[in-house]
Amino acid sequence: MENNENAPVFEAYESEEDVLHGELSFEGEFSRERIGWSRPAVFIVLAVVAAALLGIAAMILLLPKSDGHPIINEVMTSNDSAFLHPDHGSVDWIELYNPTDRDIDLGGYGLTDELKKQYKYTFPTGTVLKSHAYLVLYCTGGTTASDADPYCTGFALSQEGEQLYLIDGSYVELDEVNVPFLETDTAYARTESGAFAVTTVATPGEKNMLSGQ
Numbered sequence: 001m002e003n004n005e006n007a008p009v010f011e012a013y014e015s016e017e018d019v020l021h022g023e024l025s026f027e028g029e030f031s032r033e034r035i036g037w038s039r040p041a042v043f044i045v046l047a048v049v050a051a052a053l054l055g056i057a058a059m060i061l062l063l064p065k066s067d068g069h070p071i072i073n074e075v076m077t078s079n080d081s082a083f084l085h086p087d088h089g090s091v092d093w094i095e096l097y098n099p100t101d102r103d104i105d106l107g108g109y110g111l112t113d114e115l116k117k118q119y120k121y122t123f124p125t126g127t128v129l130k131s132h133a134y135l136v137l138y139c140t141g142g143t144t145a146s147d148a149d150p151y152c153t154g155f156a157l158s159q160e161g162e163q164l165y166l167i168d169g170s171y172v173e174l175d176e177v178n179v180p181f182l183e184t185d186t187a188y189a190r191t192e193s194g195a196f197a198v199t200t201v202a203t204p205g206e207k208n209m210l211s212g213q
Helices: 016-021 039-062
Strands: 071-077 092-097 110-112 134-139 161-168 173-177 187-190 197-201
Touching: 016 187, 110 134
Parallel strands: none
Antiparallel strands: 071 092, 071 187, 092 134, 110 161, 161 173, 187 197
C-alpha cells in the first residue's frame, strides 16, 4: 500500500493534559490545530452552572409560603324558610370559613359572581374573620352594604347555578366555587374532605352537616 504523505496524521493522546485539552493534530496540507476546551474554561463553565443552580434554590426558599386563607364554605341560592334574616327575610346567602389558626383581616377583599367585576362586594375595613370562625353574607340584590348591615353583598344569586369567587386585596383569586342548580332551601356545602355536596341541612354560621347526619 502506498503512503500518502499529504494525508492527515492523527496523534495519539499521551497524557492527561492532552486528553483535557482534546489535542488533535493534522499534518500535511493542514496546519496544526487544537480542538476542545482548556481546563480553565471547563472550571469556569462548571462554576457558572453551580452559581445558577444555587440562585434558583435560593429563590425557591425565599418564596412566600401560603399559610392558608378563608374559603367559601356553604351557599344557598334559593332560600325560603331555611334561614331568616331579621331585616331582609329569606335572602340567599354565602358562608365563609377561616380554616387557619390565625385571625384574617378581610378588609379590601372581594366577593363576586362575575370575574370581570372582582369587587362586586368589597369587605369593609376592619372586617376580621377569627380563626376557625364563620361569616355569613346576605345576597340581597339592590341592597348594598351599609354601616347598619355591612354584610349585604348587593347582588343576588341565581337558583340555576352560580360561579362564585373570593378575591384578596391584591386581585389574587383565593377560592372559586361552581354552584349547581339547587332546590329551594337546599345548600351546597363543603365537606371535611374539601369537596362539595348538596344537603337539606343548612347550617349558616356553623359547622356543615350533610343530609342524614
